Amino acid sequence: MSTSVYPHSYYAASINDTRIRHSLQGDHTADICVVGAGFTGLSTALHLAERGFKVIVLEASRIGYGASGRNGGQIVHSYSRDMDFIERMYGKEVGNKMGAMAFEGAQVIRRIVSDYDIQCDLKPGGIFAACNNKQFDELQSKKALWESYGHTELSLLDKHQVPDYIGSQRYTGALLDHSSGHLHPLNLVLGEANAVESLGGMIFENSAVTRIEEGSQPTVHTANGSVRCNFVMVAGNAYLTGLLPEQEQKSMPCGTQVICTEPLSESQQKELLPHDNCVEDCNYLLDYYRLTGDGRLIYGGGVTYGAREPDKIESLIVPNMLKTFPQLKGTKVDYAWTGNFLLTLMRLPQFGRINGNIFYAQGYSGHGVTSTHLAGKIIGEAISGQAERFDVFAGLPQYPFPGGRTMRIPYTAMGAWYYTLRDKLGI
Template sequence: MRPPLKEHIKTDVCIIGAGYTGMSTALHLAEAGYRVTVLEASRIGFGASGRNGGQIVNSYSRDIDFIEKHYGKDVGKQMGQMAFEGGRILRRFVRDYNIQCDLKEGGIFAACNRRQFNELEEKKALWESHGHEGLELLDSKQTMEHIGTDRYTGALIDHTGGHFHPLNLVLGEAAAVESLGGTIYEATPAISIEEGSMAVVKTEHGSVTADYVLVAGNAYLNGLLPKLESKAMPCGTQVIATEPLPEDVQKRLLPKDNCVEDCNYLLDYYRLSGDGRLIYGGGVTYGAREPSKVESLIVPNMLKTFPELRGTKVDYAWTGNFLLTLMRLPQFGRIGSNVYYAQGYSGHGVTCSHLAGKVISDAIRGQAERFDVFAGLPQYRFPGGRLFRIPFTAMGAWYYNMRDQLGV
């Protein structure tokens, strides 16, 4: 545990939040010689960065064709050029700083019906039109060579996808930041931000005066910037980890050791951990409510995919919050001239948060063209305010889930 801030200090850049967005930004800036100070309300990786499913999934929660349709070909082209960069940044950090996070290659999108497989064919063509390579379509028989279940109609392998230990990644990035002279304070929630030519971030026992501030708390801002929080909604996802499985069982479940996510709106995702456990996640609770028992939500889905695991012990179960936006696109922006924010990756945060760190660090260094593409996307408040945004969103999710179940 790193100590909390108990003094008044000055720095070049103050970052609020020690998750992937904060660590990627801090590491890019520290590499460029900036003095970086990070304030974390709890512990490094406490939020989605330490609790996610550990999968490298390219692009955004809304894909490039949606962006082109709603915001124009030019915006779609520019965002398409960035859509596959986050995974490369993540891998560079792992390589350059020797981060031990069980990084493995290859991610699979699995289709539960013919409609979804047709959509995977379209995804392959779309991504390839934006220069992305390493994609391979599988029919149902070929899919079973990668996933030990007959549940899927077909699949798409992204050979540039992959999986890793999420908490170990962010801890390794934090250590890299510190190796370059950056400072991280834990148990130090930001209480307020005073704007000005030099911004001041106040905490309970100290303050940080900085040329620039990045707000990277995502679903855990806890009242710091109410106007920012009104643009998105915290949502919970649930994950379980089985006991370590015998090697022959591992080989039957995932013979190629790829990670998998299905194509349902309320999707399942799973992979093998470095110590041979099946990590299985899925489901959404809107408004970040804590489910009474994670296992009751996830185990039935796991057994639907892998019936042979009936009776397998679940050693760990947890939930954590990601941040959903109305358009399911990330929200980047500035408050004044020197307070930046990035949030709302809507379930695609692993790669996009690492991209955000590069884009924001470039903007702070005076190269804001790519940042401005994201910042130019409209940012809407959820309809109905705090009272109705949860039931409205849940109704929409129910509709899309029913479509998945019916295969239409």
């Protein structure tokens, strides 16, 4: 879908850069053509521009229009499947290699924010909150697992310590990750776009790609122009339609819903989140929340399979918010929006090449803020001739959903129902 209007979200209402870039007109040449101006595309473009490549980015709508500009804004380490799962499924060697990269995405974000002075309300600290004793046991195991991979900036919080960090009686314990954090994602992605342009890169909005002409020098076509290049990077993720049909069979767009309250008083902010950390709980269909730079509470959660947009977002999310923070009863909700992320069957990212010079990366399965930035760095390495780290991801099996496009939504919804029941029963 091509549109010059962002969804009505808190992020869109508080952006630092309101410019609209021109659409692609005429024929161009570049070293790299990146399809999609979200985190994956712009991280790739920026890392390549820093290496001296001539980069053109084509965006069907606006910079950050998809998940990159709508998400919860939380810097969460690792992948949607952790290293113990990866080791069990693919062997210790693969687990070690992926574990060595699992905490790098946050470093990439902080480096870019610092180097290019991006104003995106970056704040430190994130919390995983356990809703039952089983989940707290799992957090203790997560701490040991992550520490075995060298990530030691972690603190366990027991039931009596949690209220010092979260003003809720809902949790039995938590894991505080001091190197995690949160930010304004749309301002981050817009800042990254400015960084790309400062290095000579070109970004065209409202320039949906209609086809990719393969060859030794592929050509990327839009309605009114083309880009002939040496490499293509396809980074449309959940908003990619028709360009890579085989890859689309291996993933499913899913929606998540987010609300943002009116500004809260300083005393309310201190009561809810005394240390201004972001939080996500440990349920399968998890809740996540944080304070914005101007003192509002962003609260999100829920999943709609197949990227359907629910009629009334507030009716889905406000009851969860009040379950966590009953003291917010009567608080006005100023913004409510939804956005799509891309789920894979194994809940691990899918990287690959087509004919050696068309790259793709997709399917972060809810861990996109950090994984996309890591992806851009290692894709930049691969295009520059250092493909060892890219090949670790590209070597993971990529399975289509059982039953194809027709059955993947009901199958996944049934699985979600099962895990939600387990969450409620604490088993």
